[in-house]
Amino acid sequence: MSLKDDIIRDIKNLPGKKTNRKIVCIYIDDYGSIRVKDKKAYETLKAAGLPMDSTRYSKFDTLASVEDLQMMFEVLQSVKDPQGHYACLTPYANIANPDFDKIRESGFTQYFREPFTETLKRYGSSHEGSYELWKQGIAEHLFHPEYHGTEHINVLRFMQALQRGHKTSHLAFDNESVALPIIPGDEPLKHESTVFYIEKAEENESLKEDIRVGMRMFEELLGYRPKQFTPGAGNYSPALHGVLKEEGIDYINVQRYFPYPLGDGKYVKKFLSNGKKNEVGQKYVVRNCAFEPYWDNCKRNDNAVAGCLENVAAAFRMHAPAIISTHRVNFVGSLEASHRDDSLQQLKTLLQEITKRWPDVEFMDGTQMCEIVF
Numbered sequence: 490m491s492l493k494d495d496i497i498r499d500i501k502n503l504p505g506k507k508t509n510r511k512i513v514c515i516y517i518d519d520y521g522s523i524r525v526k527d528k529k530a531y532e533t534l535k536a537a538g539l540p541m542d543s544t545r546y547s548k549f550d551t552l553a554s555v556e557d558l559q560m561m562f563e564v565l566q567s568v569k570d571p572q573g574h575y576a577c578l579t580p581y582a583n584i585a586n587p588d589f590d591k592i593r594e595s596g597f598t599q600y601f602r603e604p605f606t607e608t609l610k611r612y613g614s615s616h617e618g619s620y621e622l623w624k625q626g627i628a629e630h631l632f633h634p635e636y637h638g639t640e641h642i643n644v645l646r647f648m649q650a651l652q653r654g655h656k657t658s659h660l661a662f663d664n665e666s667v668a669l670p671i672i673p674g675d676e677p678l679k680h681e682s683t684v685f686y687i688e689k690a691e692e693n694e695s696l697k698e699d700i701r702v703g704m705r706m707f708e709e710l711l712g713y714r715p716k717q718f719t720p721g722a723g724n725y726s727p728a729l730h731g732v733l734k735e736e737g738i739d740y741i742n743v744q745r746y747f748p749y750p751l752g753d754g755k756y757v758k759k760f761l762s763n764g765k766k767n768e769v770g771q772k773y774v775v776r777n778c779a780f781e782p783y784w785d786n787c788k789r790n791d792n793a794v795a796g797c798l799e800n801v802a803a804a805f806r807m808h809a810p811a812i813i814s815t816h817r818v819n820f821v822g823s824l825e826a827s828h829r830d831d832s833l834q835q836l837k838t839l840l841q842e843i844t845k846r847w848p849d850v851e852f853m854d855g856t857q858m859c860e861i862v863f
């Protein structure tokens with residue numbers, strides 16, 4: 490890597506709260522949310538003309554199976570910090586999914602959701618015991634989920650597409666799958682998986698209710714209130730800060746520089762950094778170390794480990810925590826096991842390199858990191 494690249498990395502870490510401790514936490518988005526139900530749904534949808542191999546989400550992404558979680562936990566337990574802590578994931582989780590049967594029974598007039606634990610029951614023996622592994626991961630501090638939106642779809646746009654008979658949406662729906670690339674020639678859809686995207690400010694009212702329901706469901710299923718939030722697909726209105734605060738959210742994970750929709754065509758652009766406070770006292774979290782073993786176009790990212798290590802080094806040089814960012818899609822194998830196995834191997838290499846280069850590293854979940862540093 491060039492000196493120029495190093496300087497850019499250092500500058501990115503200039504703003505934000507500092508620490509002399511070498512803290513690593515790993516945020517991983519999308520656990521709990523459906524995408525492609527299974528291999529059969531993938532084949533059916535591909536045969537119907539959906540370009541399923543055009544994005545990593547339609548080619549690989551699905552609910553984590555028992556095998557996926559067990560293999561992930563083994564990788565996390567392959568390293569330990571000097572305090573004896575294993576590496577720990579902070580999954581941004583979606584606690585619910587659409588209830589396809591009830592929505593169909595209503596003639597697509599009404600939206601119904603189900604907890605992800607009900608969804609898992611329709612995924613067969615490969616997923617039997619997944620929920621127990623979530624709870625085990627939480628108890629053993631390998632897995633500490635936080636809130637990514639109640640479901641990972643924009644309910645209003647999902648229902649509108651079904652109501653106007655959108656062909657790709659109905660094919661996906663019939664196969665219990667969501668947010669897939671459209672059949673060539675079909676009407677393009679925007680913001681299908683962008684949970685909190687709004688066109689009119691008044692749309693925030695139903696989103697507030699979704700947050701209340703989702704936060705309660707999260708606590709019921711996982712045994713604690715989440716303290717951190719990142720919006721599904723990275724977009725939300727600051728008008729939601731108040732309700733998120735009331736429901737227990739103290740930290741909001743955002744992109745460094747982002748136009749937030751206020752509705753009615755209005756946006757506010759903000760530059761955000763680690764530990765910066767918003768108007769209701771919540772603090773922002775900005776990830777600084779990307780780790781995506783596969784690109785969105787499904788190609789392998791041959792620089793994933795080396796690139797992430799450069800960013801961890803820059804974070805530590807600048808006395809920032811190393812906040813790694815990744816997605817579930819890399820680490821699930823029900824649609825294609827080989828890419829999961831490869832991603833897990835890369836994660837293992839990354840973690841081993843981190844413990845080798847920085848023997849005083851401390852593995853934490855996101856909230857522990859925030860409470861210490863911010």
Ligand SMILES: [Zn+2]
Binds near residue numbers: 518519637720721722
């Ligand atoms: Zn997401």
